[in-house]
Amino acid sequence: MKAFLILEDGTVFEGTSIGSTREVISEIVFNTSMTGYLEVLTDPSYAGQAVCMTYPLIGNYGITPDMESSRPWPDGFIVRELSRIPSNFRCQGSIQKFLERHDIPGIAGIDTRALTKILREKGTMNGMITTNENYNFEEIKPRLMAYSTGDVVSKVTCKDKSVLPGNGKRVALLDFGAKKNIAKSLNERGCQVTIYPAHTPASQILSTNPDGIMLSNGPGDPKDCGPIIDEIKKLYDSDTPIFAICLGHQLMALATGADTHKMKYGHRGGNHPVKDLETGRVYISSQNHGYVVDTDKLDPKVATPAFVNVNDGTNEGLKYTGKNIFTVQFHPEACPGPQDSGYLFDRFIKMMGGEN
Numbered sequence: 001m002k003a004f005l006i007l008e009d010g011t012v013f014e015g016t017s018i019g020s021t022r023e024v025i026s027e028i029v030f031n032t033s034m035t036g037y038l039e040v041l042t043d044p045s046y047a048g049q050a051v052c053m054t055y056p057l058i059g060n061y062g063i064t065p066d067m068e069s070s071r072p073w074p075d076g077f078i079v080r081e082l083s084r085i086p087s088n089f090r091c092q093g094s095i096q097k098f099l100e101r102h103d104i105p106g107i108a109g110i111d112t113r114a115l116t117k118i119l120r121e122k123g124t125m126n127g128m129i130t131t132n133e134n135y136n137f138e139e140i141k142p143r144l145m146a147y148s149t150g151d152v153v154s155k156v157t158c159k160d161k162s163v164l165p166g167n168g169k170r171v172a173l174l175d176f177g178a179k180k181n182i183a184k185s186l187n188e189r190g191c192q193v194t195i196y197p198a199h200t201p202a203s204q205i206l207s208t209n210p211d212g213i214m215l216s217n218g219p220g221d222p223k224d225c226g227p228i229i230d231e232i233k234k235l236y237d238s239d240t241p242i243f244a245i246c247l248g249h250q251l252m253a254l255a256t257g258a259d260t261h262k263m264k265y266g267h268r269g270g271n272h273p274v275k276d277l278e279t280g281r282v283y284i285s286s287q288n289h290g291y292v293v294d295t296d297k298l299d300p301k302v303a304t305p306a307f308v309n310v311n312d313g314t315n316e317g318l319k320y321t322g323k324n325i326f327t328v329q330f331h332p333e334a335c336p337g338p339q340d341s342g343y344l345f346d347r348f349i350k351m352m353g354g355e356n
Contacts, residue, residue, distance in 0.1 A: 018079070019096065026127065047177065065092070186345060242327075270284075
């Protein structure tokens, strides 16, 4: 069946429908990872977005146990070529059936390099995936322009508190759309990890006297999380050791008076170099974000830059002055991507008084 990707600037790509045949409007973004498409699909940070994979062949090892959450989150999936015959000793099914089962529409057979070039030159934009060959762009355009991701954190966060048992430090993890490997990375280091829904009051978390607090990744514009930001300010004031990743990094910055802005096309992939400003060492990192902290509006009495992106100079992390708090924009838990910066979890455990 034919499918069409219609961008808000009027560009149209024609391809083949994959997954669900329902119509969807979403923010169109691209990911440059060569592998790890299943982790991308199950990363809650993609809620409200349709993902274009720049690597040309997707699905060749099928669906494996490597899921970062219980379900896929993107509104749509865009590929050059979809492998119809997956081959892997852990394969549990095809990506086509996976998309169909979770009612996610997609399009294959389009020039994903051309699409990526448009998004890099013009910036991230909204688009529609449809199988309707009789579409009218003038009727669609107002709907494309009006779309926004909205409060997607409330959509992706866990509904109830849960605990990963451990004999080490007790960590409270606020789930704004957390990938499973964040909790796993702490748990593998002996931590007992208590996972809380995103809107949990700071008082409830602090009443348990945790050794440390983890703020997770998540989707959407951090400025849409006003009530959460208010609670994070209370966590900041508590003097409990805090480690934050991605959206959590941005929310902590907003809670302490800094600002964020939307990037032209964001960082999404597994090959982004970040420099540790303390050691001068460069790490290759996994990233997935469309917003960034403004370092020119940082108060050095509150926080100073700790990491910087080698490619474009944007902020990749902050160290908070006089506090046991550090935050990073990239993903030290990887999945997919390199594990170069996994040592940051060990740093967090040392901050809590542990021995790692």
